Each structure stands twice: as C-alpha cells, then as structure tokens.
Amino acid sequence: xxxxxxxxxxxxxxxxxxxxxxxxxxxxxxxxxxxxxxxxxxxxxxxxxxxxxxxxxxxxxxxxxxxxxxxxxxxxxxxxxxxxxxxxxxxxxxxxxxxxxxxxxxxxxxxxxxxxxxxxxxxxxxxxxxxxxxxxxxxxxxxxxxxxxxxxxxxxxxxxxxxxxxxxxxxxxxxxxxxxxxxxxxxxxxxxxxxxxxxxxxxxxxxxxxxxxxxxxxxxxxxxxxxxxxxxxxxxxxxxxxxxxxxxxxxxxxxxxxxxxxxxxxxxxxxxxxxxxxxxxxxxxxxxxxxxxxxxxxxxxxxxxxxxxxxxxxxxxxxxxxxxxxxxxxxxxxxxxxxxxxxxxxxxxxxxxxxxxxxxxxxxxxxxxxxxxxxxxxxxxxxxxxxxxxxxxxxxxxxxxxxxxxxxxxxxxxxxxxxxxxxxxxxxxxxxxxxxxxxxxxxxxxxxxxxxxxxxxxxxxxxxxxxxxxxxxxxxxxxxxxxxxxxxxxxxxxxxxxxxxxxxxxxxxxxxxxxxxxxxxxxxxxxx
Amino acid sequence: xxxxxxxxxxxxxxxxxxxxxxxxxxxxxxxxxxxxxxxxxxxxxxxxxxxxxxxxxxxxxxxxxxxxx
Amino acid sequence: xxxxxxxxxxxxxxxxxxxxxxxxxxxxxxxxxxxxxxxxxxxxxxxxxxxxxxxxxxxxxxxxxxxxxxxxxxxxxxxxxxxxxxxxxxxxxxxxxxxxxxxxxxxxxxxxxxxxxxxxxxxxxxxxxxxxxxxxxxxxxxxxxxxxxxxxxxxxxxxxxxxxxxxxxxxxxxxxxxxxxx
Numbered sequence: 001x002x003x004x005x006x007x008x009x010x011x012x013x014x015x016x017x018x019x020x021x022x023x024x025x026x027x028x029x030x031x032x033x034x035x036x037x038x039x040x041x042x043x044x045x046x047x048x049x050x051x052x053x054x055x056x057x058x059x060x061x062x063x064x065x066x067x068x069x070x071x072x073x074x075x076x077x078x079x080x081x082x083x084x085x086x087x088x089x090x091x092x093x094x095x096x097x098x099x100x101x102x103x104x105x106x107x108x109x110x111x112x113x114x115x116x117x118x119x120x121x122x123x124x125x126x127x128x129x130x131x132x133x134x135x136x137x138x139x140x141x142x143x144x145x146x147x148x149x150x151x152x153x154x155x156x157x158x159x160x161x162x163x164x165x166x167x168x169x170x171x172x173x174x175x176x177x178x179x180x181x182x183x184x185x186x187x188x189x190x191x192x193x194x195x196x197x198x199x200x201x202x203x204x205x206x207x208x209x210x211x212x213x214x215x216x217x218x219x220x221x222x223x224x225x226x227x228x229x230x231x232x233x234x235x236x237x238x239x240x241x242x243x244x245x246x247x248x249x250x251x252x253x254x255x256x257x258x259x260x261x262x263x264x265x266x267x268x269x270x271x272x273x274x275x276x277x278x279x280x281x282x283x284x285x286x287x288x289x290x291x292x293x294x295x296x297x298x299x300x301x302x303x304x305x306x307x308x309x310x311x312x313x314x315x316x317x318x319x320x321x322x323x324x325x326x327x328x329x330x331x332x333x334x335x336x337x338x339x340x341x342x343x344x345x346x347x348x349x350x351x352x353x354x355x356x357x358x359x360x361x362x363x364x365x366x367x368x369x370x371x372x373x374x375x376x377x378x379x380x381x382x383x384x385x386x387x388x389x390x391x392x393x394x395x396x397x398x399x400x401x402x403x404x405x406x407x408x409x410x411x412x413x414x415x416x417x418x419x420x421x422x423x424x425x426x427x428x429x430x431x432x433x434x435x436x437x438x439x440x441x442x443x444x445x446x447x448x449x450x451x452x453x454x455x456x457x458x459x460x461x462x463x464x465x466x467x468x469x470x471x472x473x474x475x476x477x478x479x480x481x482x483x484x485x486x487x488x489x490x491x492x493x494x495x496x497x498x499x500x501x502x503x504x505x506x507x508x509x510x511x512x513x514x515x516x517x518x519x520x521x522x523x524x525x526x527x528x
Numbered sequence: 529x530x531x532x533x534x535x536x537x538x539x540x541x542x543x544x545x546x547x548x549x550x551x552x553x554x555x556x557x558x559x560x561x562x563x564x565x566x567x568x569x570x571x572x573x574x575x576x577x578x579x580x581x582x583x584x585x586x587x588x589x590x591x592x593x594x595x596x597x
Numbered sequence: 598x599x600x601x602x603x604x605x606x607x608x609x610x611x612x613x614x615x616x617x618x619x620x621x622x623x624x625x626x627x628x629x630x631x632x633x634x635x636x637x638x639x640x641x642x643x644x645x646x647x648x649x650x651x652x653x654x655x656x657x658x659x660x661x662x663x664x665x666x667x668x669x670x671x672x673x674x675x676x677x678x679x680x681x682x683x684x685x686x687x688x689x690x691x692x693x694x695x696x697x698x699x700x701x702x703x704x705x706x707x708x709x710x711x712x713x714x715x716x717x718x719x720x721x722x723x724x725x726x727x728x729x730x731x732x733x734x735x736x737x738x739x740x741x742x743x744x745x746x747x748x749x750x751x752x753x754x755x756x757x758x759x760x761x762x763x764x765x766x767x768x769x770x771x772x773x774x775x776x777x778x779x
Binding site for chain 1: 602605609610616617618621625627628632635638708716767
Binding site: 325 | 547550551552577578580584591592593
C-alpha cells in the first residue's frame with residue numbers, strides 16, 4: 001500500500017441531505033450511522049455504569065443499606081445485559097461502520113438502508129430493557145444469563161427483557177450480514193483478502209460468529225417465551241423438559257459471544273500497536289489464522305461455563321482440555337503484539353497506552369480464565385467473585401480498553417480535530433489505577449468464597465469490598481473525563497493533519513483527508 | 529515444499545491440512561501463507577476448518593477416554 | 598459494474614439470511630438432539646426402572662436413615678408418604694407406600710419428579726418400581742396408594758448416614774406425555 005498523497009476521490013459533494021434531527025433518523029451514510037452507534041453505546045455504557053455504581057454502593061459495607069435484595073438482583077442482571085448487548089457490541093458495530101468501508105476503500109456499507117434500520121432497532125430495545133425497571137415486579141432479576149426456572153417465573157420485566165434480546169439479536173444479525181457483504185464484495189481493486197487490515201479481518205470473523213450463534217440465542221429466548229406463555233415445556237421438568245438444557249443452548253451461544261466481544265478489540269489493538277511501534281504487525285498471517293481458529297474452537301468449549309450443573313467426568317475433562325487448548329492461539333496473539341513492539345521506535349500516545357494496558361490486563365484475565373477452566377478449581381470458585389474478576393479483566397480491560405484505544409486513535413480522522421493528549425493520558429492512568437483497584441481485590445474475595453449476585457456479605461470480606469467499591473466509584477468518574485475529552489475534541493480540538501500518526505499505513509490515513517469527507521472513496525482507490 | 533509455478537493451481541489435501549493445522553496453532557510461515565492465499569479457495573479452507581474442528585473434538589475426546597481408563 | 602455489484606450483494610444477503618434461518622432451526626434441533634444424547638448416554642434417566650441386580654450384598658454393619666419427602670406444585674393434590682423415614686442396612690430392599698388424593702372435582706394428570714440428597718445418591722440408588730415412571734391420572738376426589746421399591750447399594754460413602762428421597766408432583770397439561778416418553 002503505497003502512501004499516495006492527497007485525496008483519491010474526485011470531487012466534493014454537495015451534501016444534500018435533510019438537516020436537523022431528520023438527518024440522523026433517515027441517514028444511510030455509514031459515517032453518520034457509525035457515529036450514532038458510538039453515541040448510543042456510550043449512553044448505554046453510562047446507564048450500565050450507573051447500575052454498577054449502585055451495586056458497588058450497596059456492597060461498600062456489609063448489610064443492606066441502599067438496595068433491597070430484589071432490586072439488587074435487578075441491578076446485577078441489567079448491568080450485565082446492558083453492558084454486553086447495549087454497550088460493547090454496538091460500540092464495535094459503530095467502529096465497523098466508520099472504519100470498514102474506509103479501510104477497504106468502499107464508498108459505503110453494502111446495504112445502506114438496512115444499516116439505518118439495524119441501528120434504529122437499538123433504542124427501541126434499550127427502552128424496553130431500561131423501561132422494565134418501572135413495570136410491576138420490576139426488571140428481570142435472574143442474572144444476565146436468564147437461566148430458568150427463575151426466568152420462566154419472573155414477571156412482566158422478564159418478557160420485556162426477552163423482547164429486547166430478540167430485537168438486539170435481529171439488529172446484530174443485520175449488522176453482521178451488512179459487514180460480511182461489505183467486506184467480501186466491496187473491496188477496492190487490489191485489496192486482496194490477505195492485504196486487508198487486521199481490524200477488518202477480525203470483524204469479518206466476528207460477523208460470521210454472530211450469524212452463527214445469534215439465531216441460536218433468538219431460538220432459546222423464543223423457547224423461554226413459549227414456555228412462559230404458550231404452555232410448552234422446553235425447560236420445565238414437570239412437562240418433560242430440562243432446565244439444564246437451557247444452559248447448554250445458552251452457552252452454545254454464550255461462549256462464541258465472549259469471542260464476539262473480544263475479537264474486534266484484537267483487531268483494534270492490532271492496528272494501534274504497529275502504528276505507534278512504526279513497524280508492520282509481526283506475523284500478520286498468523287494473526288488471521290489464529291483468529292479464524294479461535295472462532296471455530298469457541299464453538300466446542302461452551303460447557304466449561306457449567307461444570308457444576310452436573311456432567312459426567314468424561315464431559316468435564318473434554319471441556320477442560322478443549323478450553324485450555326483454545327488459550328494457545330490467543331497466547332500466540334499476545335506474542336505477536338509483543339514482537340511487534342520489539343525494537344520498534346515506540347511512542348506512547350493515549351491509544352498506544354490503552355493498547356499496552358489492554359495486553360497487560362488481558363493476559364491477567366486470560367490466565368485467570370485458564371485457572372477457571374480447571375475443573376477442580378472451577379468447582380471451588382464457580383459463582384464467586386473470582387469469576388467476576390476474571391471476566392471483568394477480559395471485558396473491561398479487554399474490550400473496553402481496546403474501544404478507548406480505537407476511539408483516541410481514529411477520533412482525529414472522524415472529527416478533523418485532535419483530542420487533548422494530556423487529558424487522554426490522565427484518562428488512561430486513572431482508568432488503569434481504578435480498574436485494578438476495583439477488580440484485582442475481587443480475586444481475593446472470590447478465593448475466600450464470597451458469592452456473586454448477593455447484596456450482603458460476611459464481615460470478613462468488608463475491607464476488600466470497601467477498596468473495590470472506592471475503586472469502582474473512581475473508575476466510573478474517570479469515564480466522565482472521557483466524555484469531556486471527546487466533547488472538547490469535537491468542539492474545540494486543534495486541527496488534525498491528514499496523518500497525525502506517522503506510523504499509520506491503512507487507507508483512511510493514506511488516501512483520505514482529515515476529517516474524512518462525508519462521501520469517501522466513491523471512486524475506489526487502487527491498492528498496490 | 530518448493531512449488532514450481534506450473535503446479536501453482538494444484539491444491540493438495542495436504543496443503544489444506546497444513547494450512548488448517550497451522551491456523552489452530554496460530555503460526556504460519558510467510559512464504560507458505562502467500563502460497564496459500566494464491567491457491568486456496570475459501571471453500572477449501574472452510575471445509576478443511578470444519579473437518580479440522582471435528583478431528584480436534586475427536587482427538588481431545590480420545591485423550592479423555594485414555595485418561596479415564 | 599455497479600449493477601453487478603449490487604446484484605452480488607443481494608445474492609450474498611440471501612445466502613446469509615438463509616444461513617441465519619438454518620442456525621435458528623438448529624437451535625430448535627438441539628432440543629431433540631439433547632434428549633437423544635441423554636437417552637443414549639444414560640444421563641438423566643430418572644424416570645426409568647433400574648434392572649434388578651443379581652445379588653446385592655447386604656452390609657449389616659451399617660445403618661442408614663432414609664427420609665421420605667413429598668411435595669406438590671401447582672396442583673390441588675394431597676401427597677404424602679405413609680412413613681416419614683426408614684432405618685435400613687445398605688443393600689437391603691426397601692418398600693415404601695405413598696398416598697395421593699385429588700382434592701378437586703376435576704380429573705388431573707400429574708407427574709412426579711424425584712430429587713435426592715445428597716446429590717450423588719442417584720449413583721447408589723437402584724429403583725425397581727416407582728409411581729414416577731408413568732404419569733398418574735386421578736379422578737375427582739380419588740385417593741390412591743402407590744409403592745416405591747428401591748435398594749441403596751453398599752457402595753454409598755461411609756460418611757453418609759442420612760439420605761433424603763423427595764418427590765414433587767407437577768400437573769401435566771392434557772395430552773402431554775413427554776415426561777412418560779423419557
């Protein structure tokens with residue numbers, strides 16, 4: 001990819017689109033829709049974060065102070081659902097909307113109208129989900145995994161949650177169909193598959209995983225719905241069903257879902273690290289291959305989420321070995337990133353800091369995952385704060401840190417303005433400090449036996465819980481700093497040059513002006 | 529494994545197997561990869577991947593059986 | 598060129614939508630698959646009689662207390678064991694009677710689901726006869742006595758002195774025979 005100077009697309013458009021609110025409702029422009037996805041997911045991140053603050057406030061001291069147990073359960077349930085389906089997944093789709101067409105030299109997404117539709121389903125689903133707090137009986141309270149029998153017994157809140165999951169699933173499926181088609185059919189001449197940036201590759205594989213497992217989730221929540229209202233007994237033991245079967249089907253979706261939430265962040269980090277190390281990504285092809293194999297293997301390890309649900313030893317050993325083996329391609333990636341930095345001329349702007357933070361903390365989360373995979377240990381730590389610590393290390397410092405890295409990395413291209421580097425660094429270091437303060441101590445709590453999803457705890461857990469809660473408040477406030485940095489950047493940041501990062505090599509930096517024009521690559525660039 | 533340009537379009541089962549296996553490990557030589565990219569069709573790799581996945585399952589399962597006995 | 602491209606896109610869209618549909622159906626196909634899997638591997642066959650073993654050695658050096666528990670959920674039946682507990686030797690065959698009464702004036706189908714404490718008791722429990730192997734149909738105000746016949750094998754770990762066998766009756770919607778099938 002030779003760095004061609006200037007703008008490859010021919011002429012500036014008169015952007016004759018409706019203005020004001022109608023612009024956003026009717027838009028089919030991938031950049032507008034990407035922006036809406038990102039703002040939406042950030043709003044949901046704040047909602048889910050507020051719930052987390054509620055949870056940590058209740059757990060600040062032993063005893064019941066703020067939240068009644070029933071409400072506490074609703075908080076934990078909705079915190080999980082909102083963060084997974086409302087914040088992290090739409091945020092990645094937002095990145096895909098902005099970046100995929102620009103990185104492969106396409107003018108827009110393949111199905112622009114469907115793109116608009118798949119975004120506007122999200123606010124509907126979010127309204128149902130958040131609104132369920134205010135219906136009689138309150139929101140769903142059976143945990144984000146909504147296992148029956150709790151989910152077949154709950155009130156109206158559970159129905160709203162089921163509909164919401166249906167809608168979010170439909171939105172994700174449409175989004176991923178769009179992304180797959182765009183990547184496979186709309187690449188610029190010369191942009192072969194093996195020249196695609198890794199972010200595009202990881203999203204291609206993620207999108208395939210989404211169309212593979214999202215329909216299964218839709219199926220299982222439909223079964224739940226018919227069990228609740230139409231007299232079927234898929235999960236009702238009395239009618240010949242089996243509640244454990246729900247867990248199997250749910251985790252058949254749920255484990256690939258874990259990788260759906262982490263593969264695009266691998267992609268983002270694989271763009272950021274080479275840029276700031278000023279070296280090409282070490283082992284690009286290995287990364288592609290490893291991502292693909294992670295996707296395939298992720299479909300055969302689901303039952304490690306349910307070692308204590310009752311399983312023959314053969315099953316436990318099978319899933320234990322398979323789980324430990326899936327760590328191999330993931331580990332290879334970590335080595336690739338480290339090798340990319342090796343002897344690079346590195347600089348440490350905010351995106352790079354978040355990426356390095358990502359690697360560091362993701363490795364901790366990955367290792368605690370391998371520990372949880374060992375059956376005898378898992379039987380001890382299952383449903384304790386150890387598991388909470390494990391998946392927050394992979395989801396917060398994995399997915400979320402990578403999202404921050406991506407946001408800082410691409411915001412100059414999106415807005416034409418630079419963010420405040422000093423504040424960005426503050427955001428990173430505060431996040432890093434408070435994140436570890438919140439979650440590292442939860443490993444100790446879990447090993448000492450503190451169960452998850454319980455609003456009260458034994459006195460022996462008091463000190464670590466107080467530390468964890470204080471860390472959580474700090475982490476929550478720090479994210480408002482991110483909001484400030486972004487608004488400040490959009491309104492009054494310094495003008496950004498076309499390529500503010502001198503190590504960047506992908507098309508959006510080399511072929512497009514900053515800010516990226518409303519219509520880009522109408523005439524496809526030639527990639528050499 | 530030096531392939532002359534003449535048999536560039538010839539895809540052997542062995543080549544697919546090697547591509548898939550190295551994918552499971554996550555390590556692949558650059559020259560081999562470029563050769564793969566030039567000759568392998570997506571369908572080959574997908575079918576190879578699924579078969580590889582099945583073999584992986586069978587392999588782990590046999591190890592488990594061995595350990596249990 | 599542009600038309601070709603959008604045509605190719607639509608083809609791809611159809612393929613992917615078809616794939617989505619296939620996966621949705623696959624989700625449902627997992628249900629019979631799961632049931633078949635459990636049946637073949639013998640996991641979960643709570644509702645089938647065990648084969649009478651040739652000869653189980655009675656371990657007279659140990660006593661075990663077996664507690665019987667009976668519950669109903671969502672149906673107007675009265676359900677109780679005629680004795681609340683039994684003191685037995687491992688390996689000794691036990692016969693207990695349960696009684697159900699339909700307190701309502703309609704015919705009701707019920708299915709009993711067993712559950713054991715400790716959980717691994719099912720590995721050491723051989724049941725030869727049980728009212729839970731079939732559905733029970735009770736006419737209005739009918740009362741019925743039903744036996745359970747079982748043996749607790751001497752292999753039960755030494756530290757277990759008390760076990761509980763519990764049954765819960767659930768109402769079966771008319772025409773449901775799913776539980777009986779398994």
